[in-house]
Each structure stands twice: as structure tokens, then as C-alpha cells.
Amino acid sequence: MTKMTTSTRSPGRPRDNKVGPSLLAAARQLVLQHGYCGVSIQMIATEAGVGRQTLYRRWPSKAELVLAAFLESAGDADVLSDGRAEKRLLHFLVNVFRNLQQDGPAIRNLIASAQDDPEFLKSFRAGFVEPRAEIVATIFRDGIANGEILEDADVEMAVAAFHGAFWYHLLLGGKLDAEFAQRLTRLIMKSISKEPREEELLK
């Protein structure tokens, strides 16, 4: 009476469905507190009250677990759905930087982990990189539709330069503040706007 998909139910002891969330919560809390490298798999498992193998049955590596923990807590991005492209870009970037103040160190370690783990790189791209790239690409494409942005703008490269510039700063330990967001947004918009020399008029 409680299960309707009994036919698809496999035999054997079922997984404890409280274990996954406990591990995610433990991972996020411990990594925020002690840093990615300051937390071992054993610490996370112990904090969640499970064995290590139970963790590895759910995620194939520390990086995958921590990615899942941070994606889960990140919530949906706060994105303006219309307005001038430059304003929307700036709003997006300021929000990203605010999240990175807390999550930035862990994100740096996840990017690092992806450099010698092709499977994890795929996960990281799919879960983190591509959704954010798509937000920015959409802003650019809307700008083209609006007539704000050149029809032949290289959207893909603009996205790479936009995200790349702050990755560069993030990975090199630079400060990601509102002034940086302002300057980066302006640089990119100057490149692809139809009226690149009228910034002053818009004050």
C-alpha cells in the first residue's frame, strides 16, 4: 500500500536515505570551517555517522561529494530577467562574487581537482560552469535581440573572457569586489556594444 513501484524495487537491503543528506551537510559545514584540504574523507564520514565505504557508494571522490554539497546549497542564481545587458551582467557578477566570498576557496580546490580527473571535470562543467556560462550567454543574446549588442558579436568568446577574467583573479588570489565587477563588465561591453563610446551618456 505504501509502494507502487514494487516491481522495479530490487532485492537487498535498501539504502538509508538519510545518509546522503547527512554527508552533504557534513561536507559543506566542515569544508567551510576547515577548508577543502583541512577536511578528510574520514572526518566527513565520522561527522555524518557513517563509514567511508558508505560515502564512496554515493560519490566516487571527495571532489564529487564537495561539488554536490556546494551546488545543493547554492540555490538558484539571482538573475535579472530584463533590462540593459550591462546592468544585468553587473548584477550577475556582483551576486557571483558574493557567493564566492564564502564558497570561493572550495571552488578553487574543485577547479584544481578537475585538472587530473577527467570524469570530475565533466561533472564540474555540467554542474557549475555551463549553467553560469549559459546565464551570461543569454544576456548577450538578449542584447543582440534588443539591438544593444552587435549582431556579429562573438558571444562564446565574450563569455570566455568574462568568466575567464574572474577565474584568473580567483585562482591567483586576487580580490573580487564590486570595483572589479564594474571594470570587467565595462570592458566586455565595450567590446560588443553597438555604441561603444557612449558610456558617459548612460550614467
Next chain:
Amino acid sequence: MTKMTTSTRSPGRPRDNKVGPSLLAAARQLVLQHGYCGVSIQMIATEAGVGRQTLYRRWPSKAELVLAAFLESAGDADVLSDGRAEKRLLHFLVNVFRNLQQDGPAIRNLIASAQDDPEFLKSFRAGFVEPRAEIVATIFRDGIANGEILEDADVEMAVAAFHGAFWYHLLLGGKLDAEFAQRLTRLIMKSISKEPREEELLK
């Protein structure tokens, strides 16, 4: 008769000055052959015919050793000393990409290593990042002096966007080819050139 600086010579057995170069050569060769993570410190030391401790007496970590090995072999950059900024940028980038075809995987691992080792991050910035940033900044500043580039161009941010875009691609496993170099160079130049809509005239 052979030493003139005997007064500054410290007592004790002197270091074998053939060991350093042997370790650098072993590190570079093995990392190119097997990849950064496919090579252990033990393998490098054995290949060079020394003990591990002898290696750690010269470099504080695997990352520092490999950085030194790749910087040593990199030679001086092939940089055009004059000409139009766009041409010089493109020439620089094509050269960088050519080097990265061989060294790219190791560089990715070095960037990764820097994410939880602040001392190594300093070394990597000083040895790798800053010299390359300075080359590009010089091209931009020359362009300002020439009148090709806007006097108020944000050179620092343009450098971050320029390098950041290809770091973004490098770290995400994207292809770094001549077409990418062309498109990136054009995007950045459009942003800071005085005459941003004349690309077609220059063929």
C-alpha cells in the same frame, strides 16, 4: 688557488652541483612522458640517481621542482617588439598556444597545486604568470603610446580578460588553436581600440 671566496665558503660537505640539473631534466622528461600525477617524487629522484631528501633539500615540493623544470626549458618568449598591437598580441598568443601543446597538461597541474599552497602560488605568479602578463601589458601600453589604443583603456583588466579567457579554456579542457587566438585577440582589441569598427579595412 682555485677558490677566491674561501672566506664566504661555509664548512661541511658541498652540494653536488650536478644534482640540480639532473633532477630538473628528470622531472621534465618524466612529466612530459607520464603526466604530472603519473610521476612520483621517488621516480624523479631515482631517475636522477639521488635520494628523495636530496631533492627536497633543493625544492620544497613537487610543484616547485616541476615549475622550475618547465621554466628552465621554456626559453625566452618569442615576442615582436613592434608593429600593430593586434598583430603582436596574436603572435604572442600563437606562441603561447604552441608551447602549451607540450606543456599545457603540466601547467594545468601547477595551477591546481597553487590552489592550496600559498607559497607555491607566489612562486608560480612570479615565475610564470607575471612575466606573461607584463608582455601583454607592454603591448597594450605601446598601443596607447601609438594612438592605436584608447588612452583610458583599462590595461590591467584587459590583461586579465586576455589571459583569463585562455586559462578558462585550458582548465576546462578546451582546444587552444589559431582560431581561438584570432577570436580572442579581436575581442579584446575591439574593447580598447580607438577605431573599433575598422577591422575590415585592415584585412
Next chain:
DNA sequence: TATATTATGATACCTTAGTCTCGTATTTAG
């Protein structure tokens, strides 16, 4: 009830980066 199947925690195990120690070799200073 009996059997096959899967999950669980515990623990042993492997490899690696990096540290520490030991016995020995090579140098300077006296």
C-alpha cells in the same frame, strides 16, 4: 522459512607527498 541480493560499519591495504633519522662522506677551521 529459506535464499539471493544489497547496504552497512569496520578494518586492512596500497600509493603518494612530505618529514625525520641514521650512518657515512666531504668539506672548513683550528
Next chain:
DNA sequence: CTAAATACGAGACTAAGGTATCATAATATA
């Protein structure tokens, strides 16, 4: 020649990520 100082190779040691195994628990099916 002796003592102090430093380098050397070797190997023990620690901590970590990840794998494998084991006894046991919980489930489906028959």
C-alpha cells in the same frame, strides 16, 4: 690530525585518498 658542519642515500614514519574484504543487517522472492 681533530672537531664541527653540511651533504648524501636509505629507509622508517605520518596522513591522506581510494580500494577491497568481512561479518552482519535488511530487504525481495520463492
